[in-house]
Amino acid sequence: MAQNIIPLKAPITKKFQFGPWKLTSTKSHILTSEGSERERFENVLELPQVPEMVFAENILRLEHSGGFGVEFNALDALKQVEAHDDPLKVAAAKVWQEARSECEHIKNVVKPFDWTFSTDYKGTTFGNIKVERTEERIDLEKLKKREEILFYDDFLLFEDELSDNGSSMLNCKIRVMPSSFFILLRFYMRVDDVIVRVNDTRLYYERDSNYILREYSSRDDQIKDLKIPIQILTDMNQVGPRLTIRQEKYDKLVFPGEDNKPTS
Template sequence: MANRNNIPLKSPVTQKYEFGPWQLTSTKSHILKSEGPERERFDKTLELPQVPEMVFAENILRLEHADGFGVEFNALDALKRVDAHNDPLQVAVAKAWQEARSDCEHIKNVVKPFDWTFSTDYKGTVFGNIKMESTTERIDLEKLKRRDQIMFYDDFLLFEDELSDNGSSMLNCKIRVMPSSFFILLRFYMRVDDVIVRVNDTRIYYEIENNYILREYSSRDKQMKEIKAPINVITDMNQVGPHLTLREEQIEKLIFPTKDLVDNNVS
């Protein structure tokens, strides 16, 4: 929903930070307007019959290596991963959904069903000749708990929707850069009141001496009646995760191209 309170739109604010051979660029701006070139681009690209109420189309985090490869996080690519043809939630928890939210407008949407919770398994947009392969190496969470100096930090939304006052759906991105590493957390949180909670996390970690980035993705959910936690935890995207059931996990190395490969692509 664009500029709902008629607040003057602000120009994008961009921060840049150099981390060794990496250029980190973080841009934050206003909610996507209901019309205009940017909205047309979203409507033409996506098959969704509607987009979230608040889409931050110009909120982008981009990490680009001097050799031209890297990873980016943006709302359009995240929404491409939303199911535009089926309503998987209604299938997964059909009975609970029918009982709890039979008066919701979405349950009557049988003409063109879609995932109206905007659930996405988006893990970032990789560009350049990065090779992705499965690994058993995990991110060292103990290192992340150390009180290292924070050289750069940012935290912003990519999209948010209140699901017609029946819950919440949002995608948030955070980055922090330490003297010898950087860490990114991309977190999707979805709650349909009295029905289900889901958290999809993508964690990205890089240490300056490595020629690869570790990427861990996990998807957790649980029906609300089964969650043994107070409501303030259930409604907090940063606390509810440990109370949910792990459904899927992927651990990958994003391996950088060799110098020879980079040179061949340039020539």
């Protein structure tokens, strides 16, 4: 008897115009086990395997009328995962071996890779945007001011339960206010009894500006060194501020052309 095949739902796309910016948010189903999209991922990525749940068609794209912008997608995020070594076995060596001695990833690794799928992905720029280091910071006080939310979206790019040994996920959020837009790309990874990590990328654009501020931070700690309740440890939004900062990077994404200078 033939099995009933559940048809895949069509992608849901939302669009919003913010001044010269066209914002497009697309959400769709999890990457299937076969098909052209799966083949594309396997051909492009050098990873022996991909996360259990990859939302290949979940994309946030911000395109300026000048033909440049930034996009967030799962494929480019996974390109940043270490495909030839297992950095966690170095970073957590002894505690990792003791805590997860029966884990299949230790016993059955044929080709070592970062099976936690840790990524420092900061988005994909396109067009003639120039990336410059900057001392300027996102004004968090401005973001705290009450403003009408004109557009909002929140979606996953990928997620994996690490063979029931923890969690790894990449989430993207955007909110648009009358004065600005703000994007938070957050990678969260927890290996039970071993380590927890949060990589945050924040992008902020103020209306009529000729650049976007981008701030990246990577934080992690071994779990044995953290004295926090389990509900905080497993909450990607609460645990980050409690972790040790390992890396920070501040960039300015400068737009091309004289026409994109802020108005006086």
